[in-house]
Amino acid sequence: MVADSDVLVSMRGVCKHYPLFTMDNFNLTLPRGQVLGMVGPNGAGKSTLLKMMMGLVSADAGEIAVLGYKVPEQEVVLKHYAAYVSEDMRLFADYSIRWHMELVAQCFTSTWDASYAKHILHKFELNPEQKIGHLSLGQRVKATLLLAMARRPKLLVLDEPSTGLDPVARHELTSELFELMLNEDNGVIFSSQFTQDVERLSDNIAFIDNGEMISCLDKETYLDQWRRIQLTGGDRAQLPGDLYVTASAGGRVTAIDHAFSAKRTAQLSEAGFEVVQTQPLTLEEIFIQQVLMRRQARGVQR
Numbered sequence: 001m002v003a004d005s006d007v008l009v010s011m012r013g014v015c016k017h018y019p020l021f022t023m024d025n026f027n028l029t030l031p032r033g034q035v036l037g038m039v040g041p042n043g044a045g046k047s048t049l050l051k052m053m054m055g056l057v058s059a060d061a062g063e064i065a066v067l068g069y070k071v072p073e074q075e076v077v078l079k080h081y082a083a084y085v086s087e088d089m090r091l092f093a094d095y096s097i098r099w100h101m102e103l104v105a106q107c108f109t110s111t112w113d114a115s116y117a118k119h120i121l122h123k124f125e126l127n128p129e130q131k132i133g134h135l136s137l138g139q140r141v142k143a144t145l146l147l148a149m150a151r152r153p154k155l156l157v158l159d160e161p162s163t164g165l166d167p168v169a170r171h172e173l174t175s176e177l178f179e180l181m182l183n184e185d186n187g188v189i190f191s192s193q194f195t196q197d198v199e200r201l202s203d204n205i206a207f208i209d210n211g212e213m214i215s216c217l218d219k220e221t222y223l224d225q226w227r228r229i230q231l232t233g234g235d236r237a238q239l240p241g242d243l244y245v246t247a248s249a250g251g252r253v254t255a256i257d258h259a260f261s262a263k264r265t266a267q268l269s270e271a272g273f274e275v276v277q278t279q280p281l282t283l284e285e286i287f288i289q290q291v292l293m294r295r296q297a298r299g300v301q302r
């Protein structure tokens, strides 16, 4: 039985220190029935976070509960209901996909869904008789996902699931994850460098940088809050401090606004500027700008 909880993942005050990395007082909540996509630059701590969630890396401090089970104390029972897939997972090269399916089915007799496994095999165009060692990178990724998804996990934790997949396979993966999420009891948490996948799949998107949760919002809120603003006139020194100037030439200034509202235009004209244009940003641009702004604030050279 899965422990009764409306919260699938709860991390409170989690700390993790490596010689060149610090995560302090990290908090995260994944409610039942939701997909959380995680984005962030290389080395931000996404994999570390997902591994701590699954008890694969121990936290130095803080409380982690997944599906209501305490991690690491109850990680063995947790692993029965939560499946984890990462790029560095290894299957046995000399054995076939079918052999792996039988192995996983034996380990998870109560949850393994043989007909769903067959459906995914067909959808991912995998030949069950092929040895893992003879598969392409993308096929290996698909086989690993199949083994996780056919367990019908209550929680699916995916670290960069789309790496190595062609655009069609990424699309199929997305539709399979939707299928898995038809059961409102389930949840998915995944990290990805593909902003389009994150945008398509996620209810909420967490932006992680330098071991910190910078924001965790739904897509619409990100898109509402961010604008590229072109201005003329005024004195640059009078620009509101939270605007990030990206270009300045011929009396025209381009700035990124991460707290846009109707008030902004009035504020800028009071300060003597004329707003020539405001443009929405794509999610990818928002994440890039967020990293650049944070680096500038930390005094890191661009």
Ligand SMILES: Nc1ncnc2c1ncn2[C@@H]1O[C@H](COP(=O)(O)OP(=O)(O)OP(=O)(O)O)[C@@H](O)[C@H]1O
Pocket (backbone or CB within 6 Å): 018, 019, 020, 021, 040, 041, 042, 043, 044, 045, 046, 047, 048, 049
């Ligand atoms: N076992 C370890 N020993 C020392 N440092 C580690 C260890 N594992 C991870 N780190 C460091 O922790 C930081 C976060 O790594 P992590 O793999 O979680 O980042 P990530 O956000 O998943 O990055 P990427 O997008 O590149 O996969 C990095 O600086 C990494 O070097």
